[in-house]
Amino acid sequence: MATKSNRGRLAVFAGICAVASLALAACSSSGPDASNGEENITIRIAMGSSGDAVDSQWDALAERYHEKYPNRTLEPVIQEDDIYQTTGLPTLLSSREAPDAYFEWSGPRMRGHVADGDGYDLSTALKGELFAGRFNDGAFTNMDVDGKGIYMVPWTGDVTNVVWYDKAVFAELGLSVPTTWDQYLAVNKAILDSGKTPLVFGNKDQWPVGSVASHLVSRVIGEDLYSDTMDGKAPLNSPEMVDAFGYLASLAPYVNKSVNALADDEANTQFFLQKAASIQIGSWLMADAATEADGLDFDYFNLPAIPAGKGDQSSVLGISTGFMLNANSPHVEETIDLLAMLVDAESTKAWAEAGLAPMTIDPFVGVDADPRTVSLAEMLSSAGTVVAPADSGHDIEIAAAFYDAAASVIGGTSTPQEALDTAQSRMDSAG
Amino acid sequence: MKPVRARTPYLLVLPAFALFAFVVLGPVLANTALSFADWSGTNAIKFVGFSNFTRAFRDDIYLMAYRNTFIYIALTLVFEVLVGLVLAGLVTARGRKTGFYRVAFFIPVILPMLVIAVLWSFVYSDDIGLINGALRGVGLDSLTRVWLGDPSTALIAVSLVSGWIYAGFYMAIFYAALTRIPNHVIEAATLDGATESQIFFRIKVPMIRPMIEVAILLCVTGAFQTFDLFYVMTNGGPDHATEIVTTYLVEVVFRFHDLGYGAALSTIMTAVVVTIGLVLVRLRGKDGGNGVEF
Numbered sequence: 096m097a098t099k100s101n102r103g104r105l106a107v108f109a110g111i112c113a114v115a116s117l118a119l120a121a122c123s124s125s126g127p128d129a130s131n132g133e134e135n136i137t138i139r140i141a142m143g144s145s146g147d148a149v150d151s152q153w154d155a156l157a158e159r160y161h162e163k164y165p166n167r168t169l170e171p172v173i174q175e176d177d178i179y180q181t182t183g184l185p186t187l188l189s190s191r192e193a194p195d196a197y198f199e200w201s202g203p204r205m206r207g208h209v210a211d212g213d214g215y216d217l218s219t220a221l222k223g224e225l226f227a228g229r230f231n232d233g234a235f236t237n238m239d240v241d242g243k244g245i246y247m248v249p250w251t252g253d254v255t256n257v258v259w260y261d262k263a264v265f266a267e268l269g270l271s272v273p274t275t276w277d278q279y280l281a282v283n284k285a286i287l288d289s290g291k292t293p294l295v296f297g298n299k300d301q302w303p304v305g306s307v308a309s310h311l312v313s314r315v316i317g318e319d320l321y322s323d324t325m326d327g328k329a330p331l332n333s334p335e336m337v338d339a340f341g342y343l344a345s346l347a348p349y350v351n352k353s354v355n356a357l358a359d360d361e362a363n364t365q366f367f368l369q370k371a372a373s374i375q376i377g378s379w380l381m382a383d384a385a386t387e388a389d390g391l392d393f394d395y396f397n398l399p400a401i402p403a404g405k406g407d408q409s410s411v412l413g414i415s416t417g418f419m420l421n422a423n424s425p426h427v428e429e430t431i432d433l434l435a436m437l438v439d440a441e442s443t444k445a446w447a448e449a450g451l452a453p454m455t456i457d458p459f460v461g462v463d464a465d466p467r468t469v470s471l472a473e474m475l476s477s478a479g480t481v482v483a484p485a486d487s488g489h490d491i492e493i494a495a496a497f498y499d500a501a502a503s504v505i506g507g508t509s510t511p512q513e514a515l516d517t518a519q520s521r522m523d524s525a526g
Numbered sequence: 527m528k529p530v531r532a533r534t535p536y537l538l539v540l541p542a543f544a545l546f547a548f549v550v551l552g553p554v555l556a557n558t559a560l561s562f563a564d565w566s567g568t569n570a571i572k573f574v575g576f577s578n579f580t581r582a583f584r585d586d587i588y589l590m591a592y593r594n595t596f597i598y599i600a601l602t603l604v605f606e607v608l609v610g611l612v613l614a615g616l617v618t619a620r621g622r623k624t625g626f627y628r629v630a631f632f633i634p635v636i637l638p639m640l641v642i643a644v645l646w647s648f649v650y651s652d653d654i655g656l657i658n659g660a661l662r663g664v665g666l667d668s669l670t671r672v673w674l675g676d677p678s679t680a681l682i683a684v685s686l687v688s689g690w691i692y693a694g695f696y697m698a699i700f701y702a703a704l705t706r707i708p709n710h711v712i713e714a715a716t717l718d719g720a721t722e723s724q725i726f727f728r729i730k731v732p733m734i735r736p737m738i739e740v741a742i743l744l745c746v747t748g749a750f751q752t753f754d755l756f757y758v759m760t761n762g763g764p765d766h767a768t769e770i771v772t773t774y775l776v777e778v779v780f781r782f783h784d785l786g787y788g789a790a791l792s793t794i795m796t797a798v799v800v801t802i803g804l805v806l807v808r809l810r811g812k813d814g815g816n817g818v819e820f
Contacts, residue, residue: 182780185567207783211566299761353652355764356675370653492782503765508677524584526577 134166136426138433140418141172141187142198143179146382148449155445160436167429177300188213188421195424196434198250200487201237201415205247208419209240215420215427216244217434225435233476234454237483238417247417248434249454251446252475253377255484256310256412257395259366260373264291272396276342279399283349286372293349295371296505297362304354304505305498306484307375308343310398310412313482315339317405321482325489331497331522332515340504340511342401347507355506367391377413378471382450385465395467397474411478414487415454496521554796560789567785578790588791590766591774592798598685598770599749605689607741610696615726617697618704628701631694639691643758646687650674650759674760677767684759684768688752696741703734739810746806750799771795 138160144150150173157169172194174183179198187194188208199205208214220226221235226248234249258279265271265282268289273279286293298304313321316335323329324336351357351371359376360383366374367388374380375398384391400408418437420430436442440460443453447462452472459469475481485494496518503509509517561579564572582588613631617624634642649656650673658670673683707730715725731738753772756762762769762777771791779788 182776185780185783189567207566299763301763353672353675356650356652356672356680356760495777495781499766502763506675506764508765521586524581524586526581526584 135168136166136429137168137170138196138426138430139170139172139192139194140196140198140430140433141174141179141184141194142418143176143183144173145176145379145451146386146449148385149382149446149451152442152445152449156437156442159441160433163436164429164432167433169433193421193423195426195430196418196420198416199247199419201247201249201417202483202487203489203491204487205238205417205419206240209244209246213419213421213423214246215422215424216246217248217420217431218245220431220434221245221248225431226438229438229455231456234415237415247419248438249415249417250437251416251451252413252454252472253379253416253452254411254413254471254475255377255487256306256375257378257397257471258373258375258399259380259393259395261366261369261371262392262394264369264372273399276345276399276401280345280349283346287349292351292371293373294346295351295357295362295365295374296354297357297359297365298355298502298505299358301495301498301502302484302486303359303362303376304343304501305486305494306377306412307346307398308340308497308501308504309484310410310482311342311401312336312339313410313412314398314401314404314406314408315342318407318410318480318482321406322489325485325493325497327490327493327522330519331493331500332512332519336515337511340500340515343501344504344511347505350505355502363387366393378452378468378475379450381465381468381471385450395471406482407480409478410480410482411475412484413475413478413481414483417454492525493522557789557796558793560786561793563786563789564784565786566783571786574786578787579794581787582790582794587766587769588771588774591769591771594681594766594768595749595770597681598688598752599746601682601685602688602692602745602749603742605685606692607696607738607745609689609693610741611700611731611738613693613697614700614704615730617701618730619722628697631697633694634691635695635698637691639754640758642687642691643755646690647674647759650683675764677765680760680764680767684756687759688755691755692745696745699737699741700734703737704730707733736810739806743803743806743810747799747803750795 140153153169153171153173157171160167160169172187184197184199187197199208205214221230230249235245235247238245238247238249240246260272264286268285270282270285273282283293296303296307309321309325312324316324316339320329320335324331324333330336351362351365357365362371362374363376363380363383364387365371366380367384369391384393397409397411402408418434420427420434424430438453438455440457443455443458444460444462446453447459447464447468450465450468452458452468452475458472483489485497499521500509500511500514500518503514503517504511560571562573562575564574564578613627617628617631648654652658652670652672652675655673657673661667661669671679673679711729711733712725715729720728750771752770753776756768756770756773757776760768762773775788775791775795778784778791
């Protein structure tokens with residue numbers, strides 16, 4: 096009797112298991128695809144938002160990827176830019192559903208991921224058929240570790256600091272684009288005298304003015320000393336640095352009073368609403384302008400030359416961005432396929448039309464891109480010297496102290512000497 | 527005969543202790559252990575002894591964060607606890623219908639902190655903000671400020687928002703305490719000719735003293751947990767004028783990726799909070815028992 100009863104229970108149990116297995120097989124996102132027997136997989140790619148125009152292109156790419164590889168699904172993880180840069184990406188990388196690929200800036204941030212074991216060496220893949228003819232060699236600058244490997248698929252080149260100006264204000268006041276620092280100050284004074292705010296910054300997070308300070312300092316003290324200072328090989332409060340910060344201080348009378356209270360996107364909005372005649376920020380302003388600057392006639396010029404400066408006076412402050420492949424991804428080949436699609440001709444066209452400056456060999460071919468976007472990309476690619484902002488190309492703690500100093504000076508709460516002495520003292524105490 | 531159940535009490539306590547160990551003790555011990563290491567989050571952990579702690583006591587931003595936190599505590603004791611007490615006194619005053627005010631004062635407590643932070647950022651805005659707009663409207667242009675961008679006003683401005691939120695919370699606590707005071711005490715005082723304010727300050731407040739002490743304890747220890755309001759409104763700026771311990775911790779851990787140092791900073795903060803809490807509890811214990819029984 097007991098044996099019979101056990102057999103009955105076993106039969107019921109086996110039945111339940113069979114039904115459950117069938118149900119799971121039908122529902123699972125990673126089980127075999129009934130149509131072709133291949134496994135269904137989801138590829139996650141993480142990035143900070145670059146504006147609505149760009150963000151919407153990810154859906155189009157996801158569709159195209161799924162069309163080409165029916166058993167694969169692309170899941171873009173788009174976070175608010177500041178969140179992504181600080182807490183977002185580290186949290187994602189340590190989560191159970193870590194992204195297979197993720198956006199990053201070239202240089203130290205990228206190298207940090209490689210050191211942490213989150214970066215996959217893409218050099219072999221980039222030499223393969225999928226990426227053939229897509230990039231010039233120069234596109235991979237700063238994407239290696241000590242000259243070895245390539246850990247990013249280049250995506251866009253960002254010019255990090257130019258002066259965007261309202262052409263109508265310049266025309267109204269009879270101003271021409273300044274080419275030297277003295278002319279630049281004179282232009283700002285003329286705008287201020289007319290009752291308008293000459294220059295708006297949203298420096299709540301410190302990198303906007305920090306970028307300007309990076310550019311100014313490299314122009315004044317020379318790129319080598321700038322680099323040494325930001326790498327901790329020279330003091331932050333050297334006489335040369337104090338002299339360079341004097342130029343930043345000379346801008347202080349012309350900036351918005353809320354310089355250290357506004358966020359960067361709020362400052363962009365102030366410029367778009369014509370509450371300020373100019374703004375110094377990077378090429379990504381074009382992406383926001385596509386949706387927010389309706390009717391505003393604006394253009395840009397590079398930071399004016401400082402005749403007494405020791406650096407290249409036509410240098411461009413910029414940095415390349417790209418996508419890293421997570422070394423811990425279980426779907427390396429599939430992610431490489433995606434990254435190849437991300438930089439193919441069709442995607443390149445889409446990114447360019449959305450206001451970005453792709454790093455591919457043919458960024459604007461057949462694209463009805465904004466001429467300013469094209470010219471920014473050309474300025475970056477033809478620059479004799481490209482300088483990286485302190486927080487992207489150098490020691491992050493030194494950059495933070497440097498940006499603190501820049502914020503104090505532009506806010507008028509410290510002299511250049513005081514601000515840089517404080518910054519150096521912080522670095523000394525950090526050991 | 528007395529039953530022998532030596533293990534029973536321990537078995538009964540075990541589930542609660544296991545839960546406490548899992549969610550509190552374990553993380554505290556792990557964090558303390560990490561304080562002695564150099565670790566970026568994913569690289570190999572390297573033992574560095576006490577160097578993270580010695581660095582913390584040389585770190586002027588960290589020390590400034592404590593100064594700001596203590597100023598914030600002092601301000602919120604006024605803006606939250608004292609204002610909450612006054613509001614509770616007003617809404618419990620006799621002969622007034624105060625249901626609407628009780629709800630109105632409590633509403634900020636239930637609003638999401640991020641919404642409040644963004645909302646008040648607009649209120650404090652230098653060009654479109656309500657405060658500067660009102661000052662300009664009455665001809666006091668010289669008093670307008672960039673409230674969140676001026677190091678001398680930013681901390682007070684954020685503390686005021688904190689007061690706006692939590693005064694209603696403390697009002698609710700004090701309201702509950704005040705309504706438990708027996709009517710005959712108030713009636714006797716009234717018959718003796720006491721005014722409304724004398725009744726409040728000389729009878730009601732002393733009688734709810736235990737609840738006020740609890741509120742102070744909550745306010746002081748809660749100040750060390752504050753983060754989102756400061757992060758959204760000022761992100762610690764300008765010039766670190768609103769840097770508090772938690773915002774600096776986030777900077778160290780998530781921007782500098784220095785988890786070992788961040789762990790040391792949070793270990794020190796834990797010690798500070800526990801010490802303050804113990805001192806306050808000891809002070810309460812010395813003189814109690816005169817208030818309303820709850």
